[in-house]
Amino acid sequence: MLPRLWDYSNKIFELDLLLAALPDKSLAYKYKQSSITNTLLKGMLLHMPSIHALGLSIKNNPRSWHKLIGSDQIPSISTLSRRLEVSDIDSLRRITWSIIYRLRRNKVLSAQSPSGGLMVAAVDGH
Numbered sequence: 731m732l733p734r735l736w737d738y739s740n741k742i743f744e745l746d747l748l749l750a751a752l753p754d755k756s757l758a759y760k761y762k763q764s765s766i767t768n769t770l771l772k773g774m775l776l777h778m779p780s781i782h783a784l785g786l787s788i789k790n791n792p793r794s795w796h797k798l799i800g801s802d803q804i805p806s807i808s809t810l811s812r813r814l815e816v817s818d819i820d821s822l823r824r825i826t827w828s829i830i831y832r833l834r835r836n837k838v839l840s841a842q843s844p845s846g847g848l849m850v851a852a853v854d855g856h
Contacts, residue, residue, distance in 0.1 A: 748825045753818050761805045766813040
């Protein structure tokens with residue numbers, strides 16, 4: 731189900747292109763920022779309650795995650811945490827706004843909704 735959701739989201743929001751455009755602040759890292767963000771987004775779509783739970787899921791089901799991410803190598807929990815510390819927040823914010831813009835343009839979100847057009851996001855405090 732998740733691969734179908736990802737394919738649909740890719741079709742509508744062009745997520746792969748947006749993630750590929752994320753800048754890497756250092757070339758010394760083994761994993762690109764787009765790979766880290768891709769892993770975290772898919773963990774969020776699977777309703778992982780925390781980064782720790784995501785790490786346990788990756789550790790306990792590596793074959794599933796290899797298939798889900800489409801890579802031979804999966805970042806560890808410590809790699810995810812370290813890379814989040816140096817992520818370019820402005821680029822992630824631009825991606826979020828482009829998705830919100832597309833949702834509003836497609837009339838999925840509107841200012842007349844009960845939320846008043848407000849968006850909510852949660853950040854794991856790992």
